[in-house]
Amino acid sequence: MRELSGSVYADARPGPLQQALRWLRDRVADLLPDDLDGGPVVDALVVAALLVLVLVALRVAGQVVRRRRRGTGAADDVFAGDARRSADAHRARADALAAEQDWPGAVAERFRAVVRGAQERVLLDERPGRTATEAAAELGDVLPAVAGDLGAGARVFDDVVYGSAPGSAEDDARLRRLDERVRAERPAPQPSGAAP
Secondary structure, three states: OOHHHOHHHHHHOOOHHHHHHHHHHHHHHHHOOOOOOHHHHHHHHHHHHHHHHHHHHHHHHHHHHHHHHHHOOHHHEOOOOOOOOOHHHHHHHHHHHHHOOOHHHHHHHHHHHHHHHHHHOOOOOOOOOOEHHHHHHHHHHHOHHHHHHHHHHHHHHHHHHOOOOOOOHHHHHHHHHHHHHHHHOOOOOOOOOOOO
16 A cells, blocks of 8 residues: 555546546446447547537636626726717717618717717716616606607617627617607706706
8 A cells, every 4th residue: 555655656647637537538438328339439529528518618707707897887887998079979980880880889879979969968967987777867867758768778778788789770770869859859847946
C-alpha cells in the first residue's frame, strides 16, 4: 500500500477532466446495446453530448449577462450611450435607418424622438437614467389621450433594444404614428393647486 502512494503513481493518475470524460464515456456506453462495438460510436456520442452542454452553457450565460445589463439602470436609460440629439435629429436618424431596413435602429431612434420631443416641449424633465417604461408612464400622465399608445411603444422599444425582438417595418410605422400623435396632443389641464 505504501508503494502505491508514491509520487510516480500519483503523477500517473488521470486528472479531474479525464475522470469526468471517462465517467461520461462509461455512461454513454451503458446506454448502447451490447452487440455494438462502443469505441468510435461512444466517442462520437460523448463529443456530441459535450457540444450540447457547451452550447446550453453559453446560451444560459448570455441570458444572465442580458438580465444583468437590464438591471443596471443606466443601461435601461432610453438614451443610454447615445449622443445628445434633438428630437428632429432622432427622427432623421430613424428615417435613415428605416430606409436601410435597420428596423431595430429605426424603432429605437423613433421612440427616442418621442421622449426627446416631450423634453423639448417641457412635458418631461431631462432626467438621466429614465427607462422607456418610466418615460411612457410619466408622459402618459401629462397626455392621457395617448397613455396606452405610449405604454405599447415603450414595450416595443424594450423588446427590440433589450430583448430579442428583431423589430419590423410595422413597429417603425407604429412608433412613427405615436410620435405624430404625441406632437399633436396638448397637455391635460392641471387641477387647481397642482404643481405644473
